[in-house]
Amino acid sequence: MQVTFLGTSSGVPTRNRNVSAIALRLPQRSELWLFDCGEGTQHQFLRSELRTSQIRKIFITHMHGDHIYGLPGLLASLGLAGNSSGIDLYGPHALKSYINGILQSSSSRISYPFQINSIENPHFENHVVFEDEDFMVRCTPLIHRVPAFAYRVDQKPRPGRFDLNKAKACNIPPGPNYSQLQLGKKVKLDDGRILNGKDFCGPPRAGKSFVYCTDTIFSKAAIELAQGADLLIHESTFAHQDLDMAYQRKHSTSTMAAQAALEACVGQLVLTHLSPRYAPGNPVSPNDLLKEAKEIFPNTLLAKDFLQINVEKPETVCDT
Ligand SMILES: [Zn+2]
Ligand SMILES: [Zn+2]
Numbered sequence: 001m002q003v004t005f006l007g008t009s010s011g012v013p014t015r016n017r018n019v020s021a022i023a024l025r026l027p028q029r030s031e032l033w034l035f036d037c038g039e040g041t042q043h044q045f046l047r048s049e050l051r052t053s054q055i056r057k058i059f060i061t062h063m064h065g066d067h068i069y070g071l072p073g074l075l076a077s078l079g080l081a082g083n084s085s086g087i088d089l090y091g092p093h094a095l096k097s098y099i100n101g102i103l104q105s106s107s108s109r110i111s112y113p114f115q116i117n118s119i120e121n122p123h124f125e126n127h128v129v130f131e132d133e134d135f136m137v138r139c140t141p142l143i144h145r146v147p148a149f150a151y152r153v154d155q156k157p158r159p160g161r162f163d164l165n166k167a168k169a170c171n172i173p174p175g176p177n178y179s180q181l182q183l184g185k186k187v188k189l190d191d192g193r194i195l196n197g198k199d200f201c202g203p204p205r206a207g208k209s210f211v212y213c214t215d216t217i218f219s220k221a222a223i224e225l226a227q228g229a230d231l232l233i234h235e236s237t238f239a240h241q242d243l244d245m246a247y248q249r250k251h252s253t254s255t256m257a258a259q260a261a262l263e264a265c266v267g268q269l270v271l272t273h274l275s276p277r278y279a280p281g282n283p284v285s286p287n288d289l290l291k292e293a294k295e296i297f298p299n300t301l302l303a304k305d306f307l308q309i310n311v312e313k314p315e316t317v318c319d320t
Helices: 041-046 071-081 094-105 164-169 176-181 220-226 239-251 255-265 286-296
Strands: 003-009 020-023 032-035 055-059 086-093 114-119 125-129 135-141 149-155 185-189 194-196 209-213 231-235 269-274 298-304 308-310
Touching: 003 269, 020 041, 041 071, 055 071, 071 094, 086 094, 086 125, 094 114, 114 125, 125 194, 135 220, 149 220, 176 185, 209 220, 220 255, 231 255, 239 255, 255 269, 255 286, 269 286, 286 298
Parallel strands: 032 055, 055 086, 086 114, 209 231, 231 269, 269 298
Antiparallel strands: 003 020, 003 308, 020 032, 125 135, 135 149, 149 209, 185 194
16 A cells, blocks of 8 residues: 655645645555545646556545545546546535536536445444455544545455465465465365465465544544554644644644544554645744654654655554
């Protein structure tokens, strides 16, 4: 699992930071899942090594413009390019009328398979929005000025590592049998032997997990959703000194984000959705927000546009 930040500013774009969007590259699949799609996200794709044609799912946190104004343009461009094999969209109830209204009033037609999945019950915690054999995506309501959701992606446990030497030592002919055994399945060889893949694999490997939490003020539900996640991406619109503004506008401070990471025992925290008021050169800079957060949760990074992070299992397990 690899995350690429395509926009890390809150409200409006700045010279160095576009508005919210994050691309998640999934292992063993040549597909991208996009989380939020602020204005200019398709331009950010052009400036990155990522390809919009690989987007298969788009998850929208809430209906504020800095998270959705890039969506109609991206969807239309994918249609014109003719290289999308389909998009599933997930988000708040109002997403459907927003997209359908824009498509209708601009006489646009989506020429690829396209589905809008509304999250209908905004008070439902740990709601499963998508699941297949490899991944599960859940969401939970946040505390913001409009209905907003945090999303969690869990990769399901994978079979243990295949012991190639043991397979060779048992004189198993290479070929399709190996791939079946690698999946832990039983196979019957031409010589009549029946082998169980589980005897050739190590212990199951835990899947990786990532949580995207924006926009919100400090939220217990978000902490519950993020429990034990390998990577938590949390909004950090304000510095601690601007706590009053955070309460007023229902956003987080750097210290709230760090406290959430600490209480959720996550492996790593990344701060994003930074207010343009902290541009470098101003009295408070993004590095000050990072410093504040690190005092509470040391394994914290500051997001910047085009930063890529591989989601990794932490070496030490949190014991608080
Ligand atoms: Zn926002
Ligand atoms: Zn918002």
